[in-house]
Amino acid sequence: MAESPAAIRFGITGCADITRKVARAIKLAPNATLYAIASRSIDKARKFAAHNGLSGAVKIYGSYEQLLDDPCVDAVYMPLPTSLHLQWAVLAARKKKHLLLEKPTALDVGELDRILEACESNGVQFMDGSMWLHHPRTAKLKDLIFDPKLFGQTDFIRSTSTLPGTQDFLESNIRVKPDLDALGALGGLGWYCIGAILWAKDYKLPTVVNALPDVIRNSAGVILSCSASFHWEPADKTVATIHCSFLSYTSMDLAMTGSNGSLHCNDYIIPYQENSASFDYTSGAKFVELHIGWNVKPEEVTVTSELPQEALMVQEFARNAENIRKFGNRPDSKWADISRKTQLVLDAVKKSIDLSCCIVKSIASKLQDNVTCITCPVPDCSGALDIEYCRPIIPEDVFDRWGKALCESVVMDPRRKYLYCPYNSCCC
Amino acid sequence: MAESPAAIRFGITGCADITRKVARAIKLAPNATLYAIASRSIDKARKFAAHNGLSGAVKIYGSYEQLLDDPCVDAVYMPLPTSLHLQWAVLAARKKKHLLLEKPTALDVGELDRILEACESNGVQFMDGSMWLHHPRTAKLKDLIFDPKLFGQTDFIRSTSTLPGTQDFLESNIRVKPDLDALGALGGLGWYCIGAILWAKDYKLPTVVNALPDVIRNSAGVILSCSASFHWEPADKTVATIHCSFLSYTSMDLAMTGSNGSLHCNDYIIPYQENSASFDYTSGAKFVELHIGWNVKPEEVTVTSELPQEALMVQEFARNAENIRKFGNRPDSKWADISRKTQLVLDAVKKSIDLSCCIVKSIASKLQDNVTCITCPVPDCSGALDIEYCRPIIPEDVFDRWGKALCESVVMDPRRKYLYCPYNSCCC
Numbered sequence: 112m113a114e115s116p117a118a119i120r121f122g123i124t125g126c127a128d129i130t131r132k133v134a135r136a137i138k139l140a141p142n143a144t145l146y147a148i149a150s151r152s153i154d155k156a157r158k159f160a161a162h163n164g165l166s167g168a169v170k171i172y173g174s175y176e177q178l179l180d181d182p183c184v185d186a187v188y189m190p191l192p193t194s195l196h197l198q199w200a201v202l203a204a205r206k207k208k209h210l211l212l213e214k215p216t217a218l219d220v221g222e223l224d225r226i227l228e229a230c231e232s233n234g235v236q237f238m239d240g241s242m243w244l245h246h247p248r249t250a251k252l253k254d255l256i257f258d259p260k261l262f263g264q265t266d267f268i269r270s271t272s273t274l275p276g277t278q279d280f281l282e283s284n285i286r287v288k289p290d291l292d293a294l295g296a297l298g299g300l301g302w303y304c305i306g307a308i309l310w311a312k313d314y315k316l317p318t319v320v321n322a323l324p325d326v327i328r329n330s331a332g333v334i335l336s337c338s339a340s341f342h343w344e345p346a347d348k349t350v351a352t353i354h355c356s357f358l359s360y361t362s363m364d365l366a367m368t369g370s371n372g373s374l375h376c377n378d379y380i381i382p383y384q385e386n387s388a389s390f391d392y393t394s395g396a397k398f399v400e401l402h403i404g405w406n407v408k409p410e411e412v413t414v415t416s417e418l419p420q421e422a423l424m425v426q427e428f429a430r431n432a433e434n435i436r437k438f439g440n441r442p443d444s445k446w447a448d449i450s451r452k453t454q455l456v457l458d459a460v461k462k463s464i465d466l467s468c469c470i471v472k473s474i475a476s477k478l479q480d481n482v483t484c485i486t487c488p489v490p491d492c493s494g495a496l497d498i499e500y501c502r503p504i505i506p507e508d509v510f511d512r513w514g515k516a517l518c519e520s521v522v523m524d525p526r527r528k529y530l531y532c533p534y535n536s537c538c539c
Numbered sequence: 540m541a542e543s544p545a546a547i548r549f550g551i552t553g554c555a556d557i558t559r560k561v562a563r564a565i566k567l568a569p570n571a572t573l574y575a576i577a578s579r580s581i582d583k584a585r586k587f588a589a590h591n592g593l594s595g596a597v598k599i600y601g602s603y604e605q606l607l608d609d610p611c612v613d614a615v616y617m618p619l620p621t622s623l624h625l626q627w628a629v630l631a632a633r634k635k636k637h638l639l640l641e642k643p644t645a646l647d648v649g650e651l652d653r654i655l656e657a658c659e660s661n662g663v664q665f666m667d668g669s670m671w672l673h674h675p676r677t678a679k680l681k682d683l684i685f686d687p688k689l690f691g692q693t694d695f696i697r698s699t700s701t702l703p704g705t706q707d708f709l710e711s712n713i714r715v716k717p718d719l720d721a722l723g724a725l726g727g728l729g730w731y732c733i734g735a736i737l738w739a740k741d742y743k744l745p746t747v748v749n750a751l752p753d754v755i756r757n758s759a760g761v762i763l764s765c766s767a768s769f770h771w772e773p774a775d776k777t778v779a780t781i782h783c784s785f786l787s788y789t790s791m792d793l794a795m796t797g798s799n800g801s802l803h804c805n806d807y808i809i810p811y812q813e814n815s816a817s818f819d820y821t822s823g824a825k826f827v828e829l830h831i832g833w834n835v836k837p838e839e840v841t842v843t844s845e846l847p848q849e850a851l852m853v854q855e856f857a858r859n860a861e862n863i864r865k866f867g868n869r870p871d872s873k874w875a876d877i878s879r880k881t882q883l884v885l886d887a888v889k890k891s892i893d894l895s896c897c898i899v900k901s902i903a904s905k906l907q908d909n910v911t912c913i914t915c916p917v918p919d920c921s922g923a924l925d926i927e928y929c930r931p932i933i934p935e936d937v938f939d940r941w942g943k944a945l946c947e948s949v950v951m952d953p954r955r956k957y958l959y960c961p962y963n964s965c966c967c
Contacts, residue, residue, distance in 0.1 A: 132829045266787050269697065273796065323768045324747055325778040338778055340751045350753040350766055352780055359694050360796040361824045368788040377803060381826060383833045396789045398809060401560045403847060405811045419831060
């Protein structure tokens with residue numbers, strides 16, 4: 112696209128895979144131009160430029176500092192590993208560069224606050240790389256879910272973001288390295304799921320965040336797969352669930368029900384096709400006489416898009432940057448608020464996952480003494496602990512020991528005929 | 540349909556709404572005939588027969604006993620409230636009637652075992668009224684999910700069953716009365732969700748059942764809405780979630796992913812249309828170059844059905860009864876096994892919901908002494924309890940008191956600018 116003389120000049124720090132998509136988007140956005148690209152090695156940056164057909168006019172830098180020091184760079188797109196965000200994002204803001212930061216924005220909300228404070232005090236625009244928020248289908252979905260007649264009050268939201276990581280990916284990709292992207296699947300994929308739920312709730316934060324007991328980590332402790340549920344204050348009956356995983360088949364489901372409608376969109380992050388995207392909804396559904404069918408069938412809504420969603424994101428970001436430059440506007444705080452709420456909820460999921468209850472210690476010590484009926488360690492409580500209830504909060508080996516210790520008495524139950532032995536590694 | 544002379548003769552005990560649908564199904568099934576109907580009052584039974592155009596040949600009884608005492612009745616369809624199942628189902632079995640029992644089959648697995656034992660010792664067929672299992676689409680879905688190439692190993696299952704109960708329904712319907720259907724939405728709707736998950740796992744029982752903290756009960760304590768997650772032994776990474784509610788819009792979603800495919804079926808219990816039902820699936824999905832789209836779009840599979848699913852259920856049940864009568868076969872235990880596993884998991888969800896931890900007592904007593912930083916009551920643990928973590932297990936009023944006590948110190952945090960106060964009823 113022919114760039115206008117006033118186009119926002121982008122620098123990109125880092126030649127990650129996703130850089131190719133966003134570099135293309137910068138070229139497609141009418142108010143943006145790709146001005147410079149940097150890698151830690153100038154060779155890598157040159158190769159990237161050559162392989163991706165970047166114009167010879169694009170400056171190539173062999174360090175991020177050099178790019179940030181270039182006064183012609185108006186804005187930076189930063190696809191660095193999460194653990195590097197704090198350092199480089201703060202520096203970019205101090206150098207007065209508008210900041211389009213890849214998600215997850217930071218390792219935790221404390222880091223993100225430092226980035227946002229740097230952006231605010233330097234008067235630069237902040238936005239994270241949640242491209243799906245900029246697709247016109249997303250706006251159409253929002254019209255639907257905030258239509259009190261067609262959809263009504265939202266009460267159930269489910270979002271997933273799953274990808275099948277190859278063995279190679281799971282062992283060596285930066286997205287599962289504790290020193291680079293310590294948030295793993297929760298950061299890389301859960302960001303979308305959480306973002307979708309907050310978007311659907313018009314950014315009203317949940318009051319309870321509850322990790323499900325299905326977390327899977329790699330040997331370095333990085334989360335490869337997890338699920339969580341979200342709950343709001345008692346007067347708001349919404350329940351939301353997320354599932355994010357590097358260990359599962361490709362899915363990007365967003366399913367919602369409201370008091371008068373439902374919707375299903377199974378490609379909400381990356382539409383099946385770039386130029387056209389759809390979703391299904393029903394409104395006013397009920398069963399026909401005798402409950403042998405429904406009075407409606409789902410309707411499909413299709414939305415076309417002239418520009419890819421990443422280009423629309425770049426365009427919106429550059430528009431904010433233009434408004435600051437031309438009219439002396441303050442940065443639009445909307446995007447920082449969205450990122451911060453997403454990070455806050457992501458932190459809460461991580462905290463819920465990391466929680467390890469001290470009940471574990473109590474169970475393990477009792478098992479060492481061959482005690483199988485383990486009472487609650489809370490003083491004045493005479494109840495017995497239930498192995499099934501404790502399962503989510505005790506490590507596998509403790510659970511196994513407990514289960515095996517219990518096993519014989521369970522199998523000897525007189526109701527054996529129907530007996531089901533739930534304990535791991537049991538031969539019954 | 541013209542009935543064969545050898546058709547299984549059905550008696551129906553109870554004139555519930557669902558009776559109309561199953562009476563029609565008995566008429567449509569080629570190997571079944573509607574022989575008698577009973578209500579507690581003969582007037583009600585007569586009215587039912589008249590309003591539903593039953594043949595004059597159908598016998599009308601004013602008590603369930605009379606129907607069960609009729610030696611011409613081969614099989615009984617029993618749509619009674621759950622709390623009456625044990626009494627009448629056991630009596631029906633003792634009277635040598637094959638038993639098609641509406642779900643939930645019993646208040647708990649202990650009751651169901653007594654029913655199943657009565658059926659077994661009297662040599663009669665047992666089946667519950669999960670009609671969707673008999674739809675040819677369900678068989679087609681099963682072909683897909685057990686196809687190792689197209690779908691692969693199942694790792695995520697989600698099922699919902701929600702209906703918007705009217706105010707009248709929520710206050711007075713038998714499905715929310717503690718003395719009639721004490722299991723509420725979990726029994727009436729959750730039965731389908733749990734059944735679908737077990738079906739998808741080929742009836743492999745989960746080892747962990749985890750109710751989410753979103754349970755809603757009516758004033759009598761009957762569950763109106765709840766959710767749960769299910770987990771299997773560590774080597775099986777499947778995660779399943781259910782959501783069942785009388786407080787939400789009509790939904791019947793079944794969504795699954797396997798290692799190589801995904802499927803979506805949003806009307807799995809009652810298809811949108813009776814004679815034709817469909818589902819969507821993808822197989823081998825991955826992103827195209829640059830991740831700007833997918834290599835596949837969902838494919839729709841449509842399955843036609845000559846008979847309604849309820850008639851197919853009656854036909855299968857009657858076929859089992861015929862085999863017992865004609866060939867002296869033993870009853871097919873498959874259906875009892877399915878019902879029992881469903882009830883067992885339903886019991887586990889209920890137990891997880893009912894669980895109230897003794898930590899509550901500890902928190903409440905500390906709050907009375909104006910202590911806000913509440914340490915873990917487990918001996919030798921010096922950790923502080925986290926209000927957000929405890930939220931799911933403490934009653935609302937205790938949570939509110941704790942939250943309010945904490946509130947001032949939280950708001951006074953120096954990072955106030957971005958501060959979010961999660962505590963209920965807080966004005967911050």
